[in-house]
Amino acid sequence: DVEGLDATILTGPDVLKHSGHEDTFSDPLVDCKSCKSRWKADQLDNQSCPNCKSKDLTDPRPFNLMFKTSIGPVDDGSSFAYLRPETAQQIFTNFKNVLDSTNRTLPFGIAQIGKAFRNEITPRNFIFRVREFEQMELEFFVEPGSDGEWHKYWVDSRYNWWIDQGIDKKRLELCEIEKDELSHYSKATVDIMYSFPHGKEELEGIANRTDFDLGSHTKNQEDFNISSKVMKNKKSTTKLAVQNIFNKNWFIPYVIEPSAGVERGVLALLNEAYKEEKIDGKNSRIVLALKPHLCPIKAAVIPLKRNNEQLVNQAKVIKKSLQKLGLGRVMLENSGNIGKNYRRHDEIGTPLCITVDFETLENKSVTVRDRDTMQQKRLSPDELKDYYEKYFQ
Known part of the structure; x- marks a missing residue:
């Protein structure tokens, strides 16, 4: 019940005008008159400049966070566009295109993953305040009146999804945003917070945006009973509405x-997966214990000796046969040192290491080592195929 979309990064100013971004997508900017540096007002301690400690500051003024770029050969300010500050708006403006080409009925969603851009005054906090980031958003369209139930569904669903990816639920927290702190379009918002080593940060937000978005971008707004406060849109040429199949009335979903921000989600998963383990009380190893479906390399096939042509050729055959199963990347690791190869693949999260040795040349069996338990088992070719498929499926 969800369609994928890959829409444009450049966004027309009319879209972001009616979405409210031109008027509300801003941060309070303060200038230091002494050292000429600029800061977000909420970054100041004791109303002094973080750079030179001067208190000779300007009054805060709104600073729009959108990147603007000129369109066409002449940069005279008459023709411009914005780099999208979020992936959501192109989903709304393409609503009718998706509806017409897929014949979807409510409820259904449109999802997009891609770059978003925000002209932060002072980028900081590692990946948490940056000017370019990867965003994943789902716009799920429902009938008015069912929105409360669907909002709860998606809060629960997304919370459990992060747990399924490997996040410890002890480090997750649901934070319901107070009404006086909600965005202008939101009826209700719940943030999924994660306890990073440096403190809590938002992992994902789930908002009930009501009919604000489609209501802002549709033509003939007066024909619909739009509950949100929207700006009059006289430039839209598209009706972003659906028809009730029973009473034939048109309405805005x-x-x-x-x-969610992709980078912070990946960072949370890496934080959960990274482990330093003691072995036999003396040695230690580093393990990236990602869930198997998230591991970039599913298995490493390792010939016991790198300069033995028979072992290497057999390893290539096994690597090719596993790759054909279509379960992810299989790597041929031909460096010759089994112990170091095991440690290397522990560190990058490879779940299985498959060793091709001289016994393999006799009966085609291989040794399979599990990353997490370090246990090894001998498997025949048929057993290897079954074991591999079950492990990743």
């Missing part, structure tokens, strides 16, 4: 939006 409500939207439930799960929205």
Whole structure:
């Protein structure tokens, strides 16, 4: 019930005008008159400049966070566009295109993963305040009146999804945003917070955006009973509405939006997966214990001796046969040192290491080592195929 979309990065100013971004997508900017540096007002301690400690500051003024770029050969300010500050708006403006080409009925969603851009005054906090980032958003369209139920569904669903990816639920927390702190379009928002080593950060937000978005971008707004406060849109040429199949009335769907930053999600998963383990009380190893479906390399096939042509050729055959199963990347690791190869693949999260040795040349069997338990078992070719498929499926 979800369609994928890959829309444009450049966004027309009319879209972001009616979405409210031109008026509300801003941070309070303060200038230091002494050292000429610029800061977000909420970054100041004791109303002094973080750079030179001067208190000779300007009054805060709004600074729009969108990147603007000129369109065409002449940069005279008359023709411009913005780099999209979020992936959501192109989903709304393409709503009718998706509806017409897929014949979807409510409820259904449109999802997009891609770059978003925000002209941060002072980028900081590692990946948490940057000017370019990867965003994943789902706009799930529902009938008015069912939005509360669907909002709860997506909060629960997204919370459990992060747990399924390997996040410890002890480090997750649901934070319901107070009404006086909600965005202008939101009826209700719940943030999924994660306890990073440096403190809690938002992992994902799930918002009930009501009919604000499609209501802002549709033509003939006066024909619909739009509940949100929207700007008059006289430039839209598209009706972003659906028809009730029973009474034939047209209405604007409500939207439930799960929205997450990809980088911070990956960082949370790496934080969960990274382990340093003691072995036999003396040695230690580093393990990236990612869930198997997230591991970039599913298996490493390792010939016991790198300069033995028979072992290497047999390893290539096994690597090719596993790759054909279509379960992910299989790597041929031909460096010759089994112990170091095991440690290397522990560190990058490879779940299985398959060793091709001289016994393999006799009966085609191989040794399979599990990353997490370090246990090894001998398997025949048929057993290897079954074991491999079950492990990743």
